[in-house]
Amino acid sequence: DVAGELDDDGSLWYLDVDVWLARRGGKTALATPIATHRKTEMARRFGPQEVAYTAQTRDAARERLEKDFAQALRTPAAKRWFTELGKTSKAAPGPREWKLSTNNGHEHIQLFESFLRIAAPTRAAVHGDNLDLGMIDECWDLRNDDVETAMGPAMATRRSPQLWRYSAAGDAKSTYMYRRVLACIAAAKAGDHGRSASFYWGAPDDADPGDPRTWYMAHPALGFTVRESFLQAKWDDARRKGQAAINKFRRSYLNQWPEIPMLEELVAKLFVPGVWEAACSARLPQPEGDVFALAVNPERSMAAIGISGAAGTCGLVTQRPGVSWAVPELVRLAKAHGARVAVPARGAA
Numbered sequence: 001d002v003a004g005e006l007d008d009d010g011s012l013w014y015l016d017v018d019v020w021l022a023r024r025g026g027k028t029a030l031a032t033p034i035a036t037h038r039k040t041e042m043a044r045r046f047g048p049q050e051v052a053y054t055a056q057t058r059d060a061a062r063e064r065l066e067k068d069f070a071q072a073l074r075t076p077a078a079k080r081w082f083t084e085l086g087k088t089s090k091a092a093p094g095p096r097e098w099k100l101s102t103n104n105g106h107e108h109i110q111l112f113e114s115f116l117r118i119a120a121p122t123r124a125a126v127h128g129d130n131l132d133l134g135m136i137d138e139c140w141d142l143r144n145d146d147v148e149t150a151m152g153p154a155m156a157t158r159r160s161p162q163l164w165r166y167s168a169a170g171d172a173k174s175t176y177m178y179r180r181v182l183a184c185i186a187a188a189k190a191g192d193h194g195r196s197a198s199f200y201w202g203a204p205d206d207a208d209p210g211d212p213r214t215w216y217m218a219h220p221a222l223g224f225t226v227r228e229s230f231l232q233a234k235w236d237d238a239r240r241k242g243q244a245a246i247n248k249f250r251r252s253y254l255n256q257w258p259e260i261p262m263l264e265e266l267v268a269k270l271f272v273p274g275v276w277e278a279a280c281s282a283r284l285p286q287p288e289g290d291v292f293a294l295a296v297n298p299e300r301s302m303a304a305i306g307i308s309g310a311a312g313t314c315g316l317v318t319q320r321p322g323v324s325w326a327v328p329e330l331v332r333l334a335k336a337h338g339a340r341v342a343v344p345a346r347g348a349a
Contacts, residue, residue, distance in 0.1 A: 002014075002197055002199075003017045003162075003164075003197050010045070010160075011046075011159055011160035012160045012161075012162055013195060014162065014195050014196065014197040015155075015161065015162060015163065015195045015196070016162070016163050016165075016195065016196040016197070017162060017163070017164045017165070017196075017197045017198075017199075018164075018165050018166070018180060018181075018184050018196070018197070018198045018199065018200075019164070019165070019166035019199045020166070020167060020168075020169070020177075020181060020184070020198075020199070020200045020201065020202065020255060021166070021168065021199075021200075021201040021202070021219075021220060021255055022168050022169075022201065022202070022218060022219045022220075022221075022252060022253050022254060022255040023168045023252045023253065024219075024221060024225070024226055024253075025168070025201060025219055025220050025221050025255075026220060026221050026225070027137065027166050027167075028064065028068050029225075030166070031053075031064075031068075031135055031137065031164070031166070032068050032069055032072045033072070034133070034135070034164065035051050035053065035069055035116055035133065035135065036069070036072050036073065036078070038051050038114075038132060038133045039051065039109075039111040039114040039115075039116060040078075040081045040111070042132070042133075042160065043111075043112065043113070043114045044084075045160075046132075046159045046160055047113075047159075048112070048113035048114050048115075049114040049115075049132040049133065050114070050115055050117070050129065050130050050131050050132050050133075051114070051115065051116040051117065051131075051132065051133040051134075051135070052116075052117050052118070052119050052125065052126045052129075052131055052133070052134050052135065052151065052154075053065070053069075053116065053117070053118050053119070053135045053137065054118070054119050054120065054121045054125055054135070054136055054137060054147055055118075055121070055137040055138050056121065056137075056138040056141035057120070057121070058118065058119070058120040058121075060138070061107075061118035061119070061120075061137070062102070062107050062118055064118075064137070065100075065107055065108075065109065065116070065118050066100065066102065069109055069116060070100045070109060073098050073109070073111065079097075082097040082098070097111070097112070098110060098111040098112075119147075121136075121141070121142060121146075121147050122146060122147070122150075123146035123147070123149065123150055124150065125146075125147050125150045125151065126150055126151055126154050129154055130154055130155075130157065130158060131151055131154035131155050131158065131161065132155070132158050132159075132160070132161050132162075133161065133162055133163075133164070134151035134154075134155065134161075134162070134163040134164065135164045135166075136148065136151070136163070136164065136165045136166075137166060137167065138167050139165050139166065139167035139170075139174075139176060139177040139180065140167045140168060140169065140170030140171070140174040140177050141170075141174070142174070142176040142177065143173060143174075143175055143176060144175070144176055145176055148163070148165075148176075151163055165177075165180060168251065168252060168255055169202070169251045169255045169256055169257050170251075170257070170261070171251070171258075171259045171261075172259040172260065172261050172262070172315055172316060173261065174261055175261045175263055178257070178260070178261045178263065179263060181200070184196075184198035184200065185200070200255075201218060201219070201220050201255060202218050202254060202255030202256060203215075203217055203218035203250075203254040203255070203256055205256060205257075205320060205321050206320075206321040206322065207254070209235070209246060209249060209250050209254060209256075210235050210239065212228060212231075212232070214254065215228070215231050215253065215254070218253070218254040218255055218256075219231070219253055219254070219255075231253055234249060234253065235249060242332070243329065243332060247259070247318070258318055259316065259317070259318065260316055260319050262315060262316055289337075289338065289339055289340070290307055290308070290309050290337050290338075290339035290340075291307070291308045291339055291340050291341070291342050292305055292306070292307050292317065292330055292333050292334060292337075292339055292340070292341050292342070293305070293306045293307070293308065293341070293342040293343070294326055294330055294341070294342075294343050294349045295344070295349055296323055296326070296347070296348035296349040297348060298347075298348055299348075300323050300348050301321060301322070302319065302320070302321055302322070302323075303319070303320065303322065303323045303325070303326040303349075304316060304317075304318070304319040304320075305317040305318050305319075305326065305329060305330060305333065307339075317333070
């Protein structure tokens with residue numbers, strides 16, 4: 001209803017659509033009709049359409065092409081569309097009105113003159129081609145904006161293009177997605193979203209991850225295609241295994257970020273130029289073994305735990321509201337890894 005809003009000339013108003021939601025939350029159930037609609041109704045209005053889909057790997061994209069996108073074209077509803085489309089189409093690929101190609105490197109679905117192709121999540125994705133609809137799935141696995149940079153210019157001359165991004169929350173390495181999430185939140189707070197539509201389902205960081213009320217708040221498929229008993233079993237298992245498993249539960253089913261990527265622009269605000277880079281350098285003397293560090297903001301409303309490794313690496317382990325959780329978590333981490341703990345001699349920590 002929102003992403004499909006039209007401009008005065010009948011083209012889609014939104015150029016960018018961001019959908020962030022938990023795993024098993026309905027991303028495939030959303031992407032499949034969006035792509036099918038593009039190759040049917042949109043093709044009838046604007047002519048042959050080119051669709052490109054990427055996932056975390058090309059093999060994952062190919063599996064989605066065969067199991068989901070192709071399956072949608074085998075339904076009675078799709079066959080009714082073929083009858084209507086055939087009245088305006090100049091050519092059809094064959095007696096079945098559509099065909100699936102699984103030739104290695106050329107996997108696609110052709111529906112009359114429109115194509116849905118898969119692409120590897122690289123800077124060469126759809127480079128040089130025209131593109132009407134780009135779909136970037138599993139954004140959490142991307143480390144940079146190469147795929148978006150490749151798809152964007154391919155849409156420049158098209159009548160009604162859209163770029164969809166969707167994913168569950170990521171980890172400390174999910175810099176591309178986290179930057180997009182921050183941009184979406186900032187646009188929503190400012191009320192200035194332009195031609196970008198953003199949708200975010202998730203639980204607040206301070207919500208109880210074991211409370212079913214939190215699950216219903218965060219997971220749009222719960223009570224429909226996901227049973228409460230399933231999440232209860234997953235939570236019970238995570239609770240028995242410890243904090244690492246709890247963090248995976250939070251990320252997968254509550255769309256929370258237990259690990260926050262350290263973006264360059266955030267580093268610039270926190271440190272004098274060169275300090276963070278020097279701390280990450282293997283050339284500096286390093287302690288033997290891992291060292292965990294605790295930081296608390298002056299208001300004592302947030303605490304963070306970082307780690308410095310003997311190999312010269314450092315990073316953020318976790319960041320959460322409040323401070324009561326910090327000491328027990330530091331004790332657990334130190335015991336589990338046989339590591340020391342560093343706390344500033346002065347300050348809130």
